[in-house]
Amino acid sequence: MKPKHVFWGLLLVTLGTLILISNFSLVNLELARLWKLWPVVLILWGMSFIINKDFVKVLFAGVIAIVLSLSIYGAGQSFLNIFDKDIDFEFANGDYHSSADTTNYIEHYQQNIKTVDFKIDAGAGSFKILEPSKDLISVQAIGLKNNYIFNKIVSENSTSIDLKMKKTKIKLHKGSYKNKVEIGLNTEPIWNMNFDLGAAAIDFDLSPYKISTLKLDIGAASLGLRLGNKYPETMVGIDAGASSIKILVPDSSGCEIRSDASLSSKHFERFKRIHSDLYRTENFETAKNKIFIRLDADVSSINVERYTNEW
Incomplete structure (x- = not known):
């Protein structure tokens, strides 16, 4: 044979x-x-x-x-x-006209709140964290009306906030679909973030905020992430599929990267390679504030750069 x-x-x-x-x-x-x-x-x-x-x-x-x-x-x-994020696709024919509703979710700020656990569980869409808000959190969701479940648990000094996308029928007509989420946060509390997103365009400017932990689980995504120096120790974990990832870290912070991304292209600007999967900035030991980044990616493009000016 x-x-x-x-x-x-x-x-x-x-x-x-x-x-x-x-x-x-x-x-x-x-x-x-x-x-x-x-x-x-x-x-x-x-x-x-x-x-x-x-x-x-x-x-x-x-x-x-x-x-x-x-x-x-x-x-x-x-x-x-x-794409398995509780999404059903429905193709529209005839005289279907696409329209987008805007839904706002707001939690007012209270001075006794010192820490916030913020979780997002969603699928395909566009997600942005923009300029700070006077509220604890303000969310504007543009797309299907009431497409998200907004839950909160308030204790004496902390708050837990969950934003979860419902099981949704997405109507596609000539390729049109909108699921856009824009978020503003308060700069006073310490933030712990856990985001589970699918095929998404993600633009997070976290430089004004005190970030203790940030966990990102993303699929086929485009991620732009800007970190700041507002907290002594920031832990970042990113688990990605086939994604394009760009991370900016401030010059003033020491930064360590541990990566498990053998099939991905990696560019770590002004980082020193310690060994095969470990990289550090030259000021890592002496910097007052430190950022620890763990990258676990399949086939992705990963760029980590340091900045002094505006992004």
Whole structure:
């Protein structure tokens, strides 16, 4: 049997079997990370040229087909997971006219509030943190009316705020859809942020705020993030899929980056490489304020730069 016949036969059989099992939910297949196995295909393919034995080439062809099938299935599942944010798509025909409603969510500031836990759980859209607000938080959501659930828990010195997108039917007409969220925050309290966003355009200027922790879980996103020096120690964690990421950190702060992003392009301006995945600014040890950034990305473009002037 020729190696190419074995390859195509096993590729189609394996891929078809995986899709069939998934469609009928016979087994809960969570293989989104298996697409990272694709370098094995290159290794085995190269070895097949080196070893000049027919039965070995047939064996390699079979293994390559299976690994490639798992990689293709995993990549597809990973891509679909990006958009799995409780969103149903509905395509409109005829005389449908797109219109966008504006909904405002406001929590007034109280001087006794020292810390705020702020969480966003949403899908596709545009998300911006803009200029500071005299309120504790002000949110303007432009899109479907009342598309978000706004919850708050207030205690003596702290507040917890959750902004969650509802299970939404998105009407698409000639490619038009709007889900735009603009946020203003108060500069007085200390902020702990946890944002779970999907295929999003994200523009966060956090330089005026006291940020203790920032966690970002994003899919196929475009992220622009500006950090400030208003708090002694800021912890930033970013888990990204196929994203474009730009982070600005102030010159006055020491910054450390730990990255797990072997398949991503990385540019860390004016950072010193300590070892393979660890980078620091020259003033890291002496700076009064420090920023710690952990990056876990799949196939992304990552740029971290230092700034002195306005962005």
